[in-house]
Amino acid sequence: MTELSTPAPAAPPRSQWLDVWDQFKSHRGALLGGILFTTILLGVLVGPFVYWNDAKFVPTGRDFLRLRDMRPIYTILWDSGAKVDWAFPLGTDNLGRDTLARLMFGGRVSIAVGMAAMLLALVFGTFVGVTAGYFKRLDGVLMRITDLFLALPLLPMILVAAVLFREALAQAIGPEGGVFVLIVTLIGVTSWMPTARIVRGDVLAIKEREFVLAARSVGTTSSKMVLRHILPNVLSPIMVSATLGIATAIIAESSLSFLGFGFPPDFPTWGRLLNDSVDRMILYPERVIFPGLMISLTVLSVNYLGDGLRDALDPRIRGR
Secondary structure, three states: OOOOOOOOOOOOOOOHHHHHHHHHHHOHHHHHHHHHHHHHHHHHHHHHHHOOOOOOOOOOHHHHHHHOOOOOHHHHHOOOOOOOOOOOOOOEOOOOOEHHHHHHHHHHHHHHHHHHHHHHHHHHHHHHHHHHHHOHHHHHHHHHHHHHHHHOOHHHHHHHHHHHHHHHHHHHHOHHHHHHHHHHHHHHHOOOHHHHHHHHHHHHHHOOOHHHHHHHHOOOOHHHHHHHHHHHHHHHHHHHHHHHHHHHHHHHHHHHHHOOOOOOOOOOOHHHHHHHHHHHOOOOOHHHHHHHHHHHHHHHHHHHHHHHHHHHHOOOOOOO
C-alpha cells in the first residue's frame, strides 16, 4: 500500500494592513508627503535641542546693533558685502532674534495648534455624524445644525470670538496658554462639519449591512452596536479627515496670527512671523518666504498624505 501524503499546511492569510501599506506606498505623492511631514515634525521637535539659539532672545546695547537685520548666509553668493554671521544661518530680524530658531519654535506651536484643533473637530464631527446616521429621529435636527454652521462666515465669527474672549482667557490661564486654548477651541468648533457629513453617509450605508442586522436581531444595544460594529467600520474616513483637518487648522491659525489676533508678538508662530515681516518684505523678502514656505510644504505634505490614506483604506479603490 502506498502511504497517503500529508497535505502541505496552508499559508497564513495575508494581513489586511499589508494590503493597505502596499496601496499606500504605490502612491508616490502620499509617500513623499509622509516623508516630508515626518521630516518637518522632527525638525520642529528635535531641532531646538540641536540648534541651541533662543527664539525669544532679544539682544540689547551694542549686541542689538551688531545682530539686527542679519541676512541669510547664502546671500554672500551674489552680495559679498552682505551682513551675515555663520552663527545665524537664516539671518536675524529687526530685533536681532534668530530666524531659524523662531521658525523651529513657531513650527512647533503651529503644528501643535493644528493637531489639537483637528482632534477636537474630529471628536465632535464623529459624534454628530454617528448620531445622525444611526438615530433616524435625530438626523434632521443635527444635519440642519451642520448646514447652519456651514453657511456661517467662519473667519469673521472666529475674529469676533477672539476679540471677546482673549483677555478673559489670558488672565485666567496666561497669555500664551489662554490664546492656545482659545484658538484651538475656535478652530475645532468651526471645522467639524465636513467630518460629520462624511461619517453620517458611511453610517447610513453600514447600518443596513447584514452583520449589523444580525447583531440587532440578537438584541445588541445601540451603544454596543455603535462602539463595536459601526465605529470600527468608519475609521477610514475618520483617519482621512484627521490628516486633512491638520492642514485646515494650520492655515486657520496662520491666518489669525497674520491678522494680529493670534499669539503675542514674542511668541512666534509661522503666521506671526509673516505678520512681523510684511512691513519689511521688500528689503528682506526671505523673512516672508521662509515661514510661507514652511506653511505651504506642511499643508501640501498633509494633503498628499490624506489622499494616499483615502486610497489605501478604501477597499473599492485598493488594488487599482
